[in-house]
Amino acid sequence: MxxxxxxxxxxxxxxxxxxxxxxxxxxxxxHAIKDVNVDISNNNVTAFIGPSGCGKSTFxxxxxxxxxxxxxxxxxxxxxxxxxxxxxKRVDPVQLRARVGMVFQKPNPFPKSIYDNVAYGPKIxxxxxxxxxxxxxxxxxxxxxxxxxxxxxxxxxxGTGLSGGxxxxxxxxxxxxxxxxxxxxxxxxxxxxPIATAQVEELIDELRENFTVVIVTHSMQQAARVSQKTAFxxxxxxxxxxxxxxxxxxxxxxxxxSYITGRIG
Amino acid sequence: MTAxxxxxxxxxxxxxxxxxxxxxxxxxxxxxxLHSLIGYHGMxxxxxxxxxxLTFILxxxxxxxPVIDRMVMGGLPDGALDDLDSGATQLVLAEIKSLANGRVFxxxxxxxxxAGERFVQLSNQAAWxxxxxxxxxxxxxxxxxxxxxxxxxxxxxxxxxxxxxxxIFCSTVAIFTTIGIIVSLTYETIRFLEAVPLTDFLFxxxxxxxxxxxxxxxxxxxxxxxxxxxxxxxxxxxxxxxxAVPIGLFSAIYLNEFAPRRLRSAVKPVLEILAxxxxxxxxxxxxxxxxxxxxxxxxSIGIDVAxxxxxxxxxxxGIMLIPFISSFADDALSAVPRALRxxxxxxxxxxxxxxxxxxxxxxxxxxxxGVLLAVSRAIGETMIVVMAAGLIAKMTFNPLDSVTTVTVQxxxxxxxxxxxxxxxxxxAFALGxxxxxxxxxxxxxxxxxxxxxxxxxx
Numbered sequence: 001m002x003x004x005x006x007x008x009x010x011x012x013x014x015x016x017x018x019x020x021x022x023x024x025x026x027x028x029x030x031h032a033i034k035d036v037n038v039d040i041s042n043n044n045v046t047a048f049i050g051p052s053g054c055g056k057s058t059f060x061x062x063x064x065x066x067x068x069x070x071x072x073x074x075x076x077x078x079x080x081x082x083x084x085x086x087x088x089k090r091v092d093p094v095q096l097r098a099r100v101g102m103v104f105q106k107p108n109p110f111p112k113s114i115y116d117n118v119a120y121g122p123k124i125x126x127x128x129x130x131x132x133x134x135x136x137x138x139x140x141x142x143x144x145x146x147x148x149x150x151x152x153x154x155x156x157x158x159g160t161g162l163s164g165g166x167x168x169x170x171x172x173x174x175x176x177x178x179x180x181x182x183x184x185x186x187x188x189x190x191x192x193x194p195i196a197t198a199q200v201e202e203l204i205d206e207l208r209e210n211f212t213v214v215i216v217t218h219s220m221q222q223a224a225r226v227s228q229k230t231a232f233x234x235x236x237x238x239x240x241x242x243x244x245x246x247x248x249x250x251x252x253x254x255x256x257x258s259y260i261t262g263r264i265g
Numbered sequence: 266m267t268a269x270x271x272x273x274x275x276x277x278x279x280x281x282x283x284x285x286x287x288x289x290x291x292x293x294x295x296x297x298x299l300h301s302l303i304g305y306h307g308m309x310x311x312x313x314x315x316x317x318x319l320t321f322i323l324x325x326x327x328x329x330x331p332v333i334d335r336m337v338m339g340g341l342p343d344g345a346l347d348d349l350d351s352g353a354t355q356l357v358l359a360e361i362k363s364l365a366n367g368r369v370f371x372x373x374x375x376x377x378x379x380a381g382e383r384f385v386q387l388s389n390q391a392a393w394x395x396x397x398x399x400x401x402x403x404x405x406x407x408x409x410x411x412x413x414x415x416x417x418x419x420x421x422x423x424x425x426x427x428x429x430x431x432x433i434f435c436s437t438v439a440i441f442t443t444i445g446i447i448v449s450l451t452y453e454t455i456r457f458l459e460a461v462p463l464t465d466f467l468f469x470x471x472x473x474x475x476x477x478x479x480x481x482x483x484x485x486x487x488x489x490x491x492x493x494x495x496x497x498x499x500x501x502x503x504x505x506x507x508x509a510v511p512i513g514l515f516s517a518i519y520l521n522e523f524a525p526r527r528l529r530s531a532v533k534p535v536l537e538i539l540a541x542x543x544x545x546x547x548x549x550x551x552x553x554x555x556x557x558x559x560x561x562x563x564x565s566i567g568i569d570v571a572x573x574x575x576x577x578x579x580x581x582x583g584i585m586l587i588p589f590i591s592s593f594a595d596d597a598l599s600a601v602p603r604a605l606r607x608x609x610x611x612x613x614x615x616x617x618x619x620x621x622x623x624x625x626x627x628x629x630x631x632x633x634x635g636v637l638l639a640v641s642r643a644i645g646e647t648m649i650v651v652m653a654a655g656l657i658a659k660m661t662f663n664p665l666d667s668v669t670t671v672t673v674q675x676x677x678x679x680x681x682x683x684x685x686x687x688x689x690x691x692x693a694f695a696l697g698x699x700x701x702x703x704x705x706x707x708x709x710x711x712x713x714x715x716x717x718x719x720x721x722x723x
Binding site: 099111124 | 526602605609610611615622623721722
């Protein structure tokens with residue numbers, strides 16, 4: 001594992017896509033996220049790392065308002081996407097989620113055909129004008145998901161019949177098919193074996209070309225491999241946020257250093 | 266007296282448990298390694314005694330009556346039963362039994378009194394015999410179980426074997442009962458078909474199940490065409506489903522996905538109360554509230570409505586079926602993994618789109634299961650239709666007319682004085698058989714459809 005390469009890869013200098021200011025999240029009486037400020041820049045991979053239960057997934061789910069679906073969850077503070085507050089009353093969470101796609105921890109393809117899985121988003125958002133349009137969208141998404149070659153001959157067999165790694169890449173293709181601007185990934189490799197993990201990581205790096213990617217991961221090596229920026233969460237606080245190379249080699253906060261060197265976690 | 270064998274059994278079971286447990290404990294205390302825990306040694310003995318002895322007692326009690334009857338009747342003086350057919354013989358036996366129980370009507374003949382005394386004597390002997398047999402059997406099993414106790418004896422496997430045998434028995438009870446029902450129905454149906462040709466029954470459009478009671482009676486020959494009856498059943502079932510399926514489904518969808526938690530926790534129990542209302546009460550509701558309402562509404566817009574209508578009976582039956590469908594659909598929707606909901610919402614679908622495109626197809630088997638149960642209930646429902654739908658078999662698909670159903674006809678054929686050797690009574694069994702076949706076919710079809718369209722999520 002060569003951490004130094006990540007420094008050379010560096011972060012692209014680009015404008016802020018998502019910015020969060022003073023975000024607090026409560027689950028009932030539990031204070032899950034404490035006053036988090038973070039700027040996620042365009043066409044970069046930003047990794048959220050930290051021990052289990054530190055709130056990184058919760059914060060990720062704030063970015064496309066998935067926490068709205070949980071009754072007892074309350075989100076305060078400001079989160080802006082391209083300068084617009086996504087918790088504004090005028091913002092429809094349904095449209096927001098079309099702009100901010102999500103890939104979940106456990107592959108969750110719908111029990112439909114591979115084609116229908118990918119076509120699901122474009123269909124509900126009316127992105128395709130004709131059948132051949134839809135075919136193109138599905139093919140492009142599956143190619144971007146790096147799974148086209150494996151499934152092109154069986155687009156109409158069921159998506160749940162694929163292997164775990166293929167299912168996850170199918171889910172990524174499904175999320176990509178709606179042409180989101182931001183792609184949120186909640187530990188996308190935690191249910192995959194090392195080979196599938198490597199494939200998905202390679203894919204994440206390619207997706208950076210067209211999307212802003214935010215990835216939550218348990219694996220520090222993964223964060224180091226795929227991300228340009230890294231945020232370290234601990235007990236609901238954002239402890240440190242900076243370029244990945246800097247976080248992994250010269251962390252400023254002692255807690256970050258302890259986590260990275262394996263003393264807490 | 267009947268309690269004695271059971272008391273003996275309980276005592277033997279407890280003794281077996283204690284003795285074997287202690288014996289096993291003694292082996293363990295000596296320092297040997299037991300294969301099974303001492304509790305299993307005790308359980309082994311207890312079960313080994315319980316199962317055979319209980320079976321023996323129950324079999325004895327079932328067989329005791331007929332055997333004593335035969336012995337009493339066989340011991341009657343020669344010639345007492347001459348010239349009597351089987352019915353009259355049964356009457357003599359009944360009289361002897363009431364004498365034995367101390368109920369005397371008129372002045373019975375001496376030989377009947379003697380037979381009554383003999384009956385009492387035999388019953389007492391049988392009870393003592395049973396107690397002795399149970400005691401001997403139990404002690405024998407106790408000794409056998411005790412002799413098996415040893416360090417290497419596999420008592421746990423023994424217990425597991427006996428328990429799994431009991432479970433196999435329990436799970437086959439339902440199957441054997443079904444087979445028994447089919448056999449008895451088939452037998453009576455064949456007798457019916459000896460009197461009425463199959464084609465008349467299956468394709469006849471006239472249902473007038475009366476037959477002359479006496480030779481000299483000038484009554485019309487009955488007609489036994491089941492079509493008007495099954496058509497009535499179908500009309501009422503369709504009406505009931507048209508009410509129950511949409512209301513039940515939409516209430517399940519609302520409660521499952523859209524309702525606030527508090528409303529859900531208030532509405533669900535109320536829906537379940539609806540399932541607990543006796544059907545007679547629904548019948549009152551149909552006949553006193555719904556039927557007059559339909560009739561007066563029909564009159565107000567100039568349509569002639571019968572006082573008893575399929576619409577009233579079917580509508581109320583539909584209300585009765587709502588909780589079946591809604592609770593099955595609710596369970597099926599709740600069982601769809603949260604990951605699929607998240608997936609759909611995460612792609613930017615609304616809750617409605619998520620429901621129709623993801624949750625509903627995934628929950629289809631459960632939902633169809635609920636609808637099937639509702640269909641079976643609707644076809645088999647009797648009380649509401651007896652009260653609200655009418656008794657006259659009319660070949661009509663008009664829900665505003667009075668119709669009758671298969672179950673109602675079965676009831677009317679079997680109440681009152683009946684004898685089981687004429688087609689009128691036997692027709693009830695034939696109808697029951699057809700009902701059974703129809704529900705079976707519906708079930709098979711529905712399961713096929715589900716298998717074709719379901720989206721399996723695991």
